[in-house]
Amino acid sequence: MLGCVIHGAGDLRVEELPVPRPGPGEALVAVRYGGVCGSDLHYWRHGGVGDFRLKEPMLLGHEVVGTVVAYGSPDTDTDAPGPAAGTAVAVHPATPCEVCPECADGRRNVCRDTRYLGSAARVPHVQGGFAARIVVPAEQLRPLPAGLDPRRAALAEPLSVALHAVRRAGDLTGRHLLVTGAGPIGCLVVAAAKAAGAAHVTVTDLLPAALEYARAAGADTLVRADAPEDAGWPAGVDTAIEASGVAAGLDTCLRLVRRGGVVVQLGMLPPGQSPFAGNLVVSREIELRGAFRFDDEFDEALELLAAEPAFDALVSTVVPVQDAESAFVLAADRGRSCKVLLDFGAASGS
Structure with missing residues (x-):
């Protein structure tokens, strides 16, 4: 499968990668669209974002929507299934630890030990969602509301x-x-x-x-x-x-x-x-x-996107993943674009 891997400042590569296999409590998702975020651009241009610096190659991307392909075999009664295979979903990119003082206080968006797709905040880095197939915890999947086009749904994270x-x-x-x-x-x-x-x-x-x-x-x-x-x-x-x-x-x-x-x-x-x-x-x-990231606002975002077609105007361009670097160049030029999406459809078969 194809994936967008950042190796350092200015070194973005579209690479052939092995298809991952989901483990217990995990889902395999065929990614359709991925939005290029400002943080992705920072990793590409500067090798880091804020105080988070690249120390190893990393799959970029945390604004992704796609289709559920399969689940790993559950090994405990707590491994609840997610949406059925074939369901169109958006992926919530954060996995809070649930045990730190911030999580206990209901502020999971500032969890001190969270895992966030495509982030160099911890080592090893958390690999992102810019690949034709990704594995994520099943609890991070959100079915798209009825009638919500996946292209518009890609705006859910921002x-x-x-x-x-x-x-x-x-x-x-x-x-x-x-x-x-x-x-x-x-x-x-x-x-x-x-x-x-x-x-x-x-x-x-x-x-x-x-x-x-x-x-x-x-x-x-x-x-x-x-x-x-x-x-x-x-x-x-x-x-x-x-x-x-x-x-x-x-x-x-x-x-x-x-x-x-x-x-x-x-x-x-x-x-x-x-x-x-x-x-x-x-x-x-x-x-x-x-204001840093979000938590349950993700579900609210999907409902708002489903109710308001005007959001389509903010998706300025969709680029095949094979041309990822040109998509990044375009996304960095705010005089020519707003939100640029990578299309993994042909690469994933979705």
Whole structure:
């Protein structure tokens, strides 16, 4: 089978790999689509994402949908079966440990010993989902709601990230939200915020094409981040979500949120220290919150995707896995793309 393996910065290879076999409690899934995420791009361009650095070859990918092929033989009564073979499914990419203090506190998304598809956070690395066949714990499979096209369902993981950030922001009903960064995650934050009742969403970005994708997601006001004279800049917003992953975006959020407002840092900032306007946090009593991954928002994301065909506009391109590097080049060019999917259909027979 074919798989996309990263060996180091700039070294992405589409390789022939052996088909894995599921063990007890595991499922073999024929992958149909895999979304290229910002973290995949970081591994490809820089050999790491945030503080997580590649130390060995790793299958990329954690935004995957496909079809159940088979299960391993259960060896205990607790190995409950998942969806029947032939069922279209999305794969929840996280396997929390369930025993650490964070899991016990109901915050499994920040589990200190989680396994996450396509992540170099631990060694050996957790191999990802960019392969024609993958083996995952059966409990990570989610059947697609009736009528949900697998192509749109491939947005479930990034939409879950957006939904978690919106949840961290608090009640948005009737509020004015600022989103800095109109990449795929920023656009999905817009859609999630609208679904949560936000009255007005302002989005900033440097690229006009990216802002147009934000408009398709439901943004009310679009602002060029490099145009201080733009009339769209708000005088003050109730809440801000920083989705660009750059310090300038966080600075914008802190300066434009009202006194006593909430700022959620969602974008992964560069490794090391990042400057920010800390005095504003103090003098304006701004609440600065982090948002990392997600947990049960995955199921909510699938339902939202099934109910809203407009999400299709955010899938800009589908590329055969054989041309994976060209897909990564395109995904890295936000002037030409929003969400780019790899198609494993021909490679997996699904």
